[in-house]
Amino acid sequence: MNIAIIGTGNVGGALAQQLLKAGHSVLMGVRFPLSEKSLKLAAKIGEDRFAAVENAAKQSEVIIITTPPDAALALIPQLGDVSNKTIIDATNSIRVKPEPYPTAFHAIKAITKSEQVVKCFNTTGFENMLNPVYNGEGIDMFCAGNSKEAKQLAEKLSKEIGFAACYDFGGDDKVELLEKFALSWINLAIMQGLGRNLAFKVVKR
Numbered sequence: 001m002n003i004a005i006i007g008t009g010n011v012g013g014a015l016a017q018q019l020l021k022a023g024h025s026v027l028m029g030v031r032f033p034l035s036e037k038s039l040k041l042a043a044k045i046g047e048d049r050f051a052a053v054e055n056a057a058k059q060s061e062v063i064i065i066t067t068p069p070d071a072a073l074a075l076i077p078q079l080g081d082v083s084n085k086t087i088i089d090a091t092n093s094i095r096v097k098p099e100p101y102p103t104a105f106h107a108i109k110a111i112t113k114s115e116q117v118v119k120c121f122n123t124t125g126f127e128n129m130l131n132p133v134y135n136g137e138g139i140d141m142f143c144a145g146n147s148k149e150a151k152q153l154a155e156k157l158s159k160e161i162g163f164a165a166c167y168d169f170g171g172d173d174k175v176e177l178l179e180k181f182a183l184s185w186i187n188l189a190i191m192q193g194l195g196r197n198l199a200f201k202v203v204k205r
């Protein structure tokens with residue numbers, strides 16, 4: 001698939017490398033001139049994978065947002081016509097919110113009027129996106145939003161980059177819960193000091 005990733009930092013860089021490995025065509029949507037983060041990533045994936053946000057979005061069927069959540073407000077108009085695209089929101093509005101919206105997901109839905117929006121790739125650290133395998137087993141990813149198609153796509157991409165499963169957390173009403181779930185990972189990994197090499201996996205009996 002043609003995938004645009006907006007944001008070239010920890011999460012954008014990890015997803016870009018993994019999605020390229022999985023055989024997708026990835027274009028990074030960036031601000032010019034290229035930032036230090038973009039140049040660092042370009043050294044890994046090639047400078048030809050960088051374009052202005054609007055060009056990257058235009059050439060892609062899937063757009064993954066990996067910027068700070070409040071940047072979404074400036075970004076959305078640059079995405080152009082998104083009526084035939086799926087938008088995956090990987091942001092967490094923990095420290096800042098895209099006021100007046102509670103999360104970037106809500107801002108994207110309200111401003112674009114698109115139904116094809118899904119929250120995914122927000123619940124674990126970027127290191128786990130780069131390598132989702134622990135002791136030979138894939139860890140789990142989670143997604144939320146009203147669109148079944150967008151969730152199916154998020155699940156497909158999650159599995160392609162090594163997650164064992166991508167659990168459906170529910171509809172738009174569960175998006176904020178999924179951000180709280182991300183905060184639970186941050187709490188254990190950082191605030192409680194367990195370290196970033198930890199991950200969530202659902203077990204059943």
Ligand SMILES: NC(=O)c1ccc[n+]([C@@H]2O[C@H](COP(=O)([O-])OP(=O)(O)OC[C@H]3O[C@@H](n4cnc5c(N)ncnc54)[C@H](OP(=O)(O)O)[C@@H]3O)[C@@H](O)[C@H]2O)c1
Nearest residue numbers: 007008009010011035037066067068071091092122125126
């Ligand atoms: N870090 C994690 O482990 C993790 C895990 C899950 C979710 N998240 C969420 O994912 C998001 C990104 O986190 P991160 O750690 O990857 O951040 P980061 O390393 O600081 O990278 C953020 C990227 O967003 C870009 N950006 C900011 N405003 C932009 C705009 N208006 N237009 C285009 N690009 C813009 C920055 O561009 P420049 O390079 O030009 O400054 C930078 O490349 C956050 O919402 C965070 O809550 C993070």
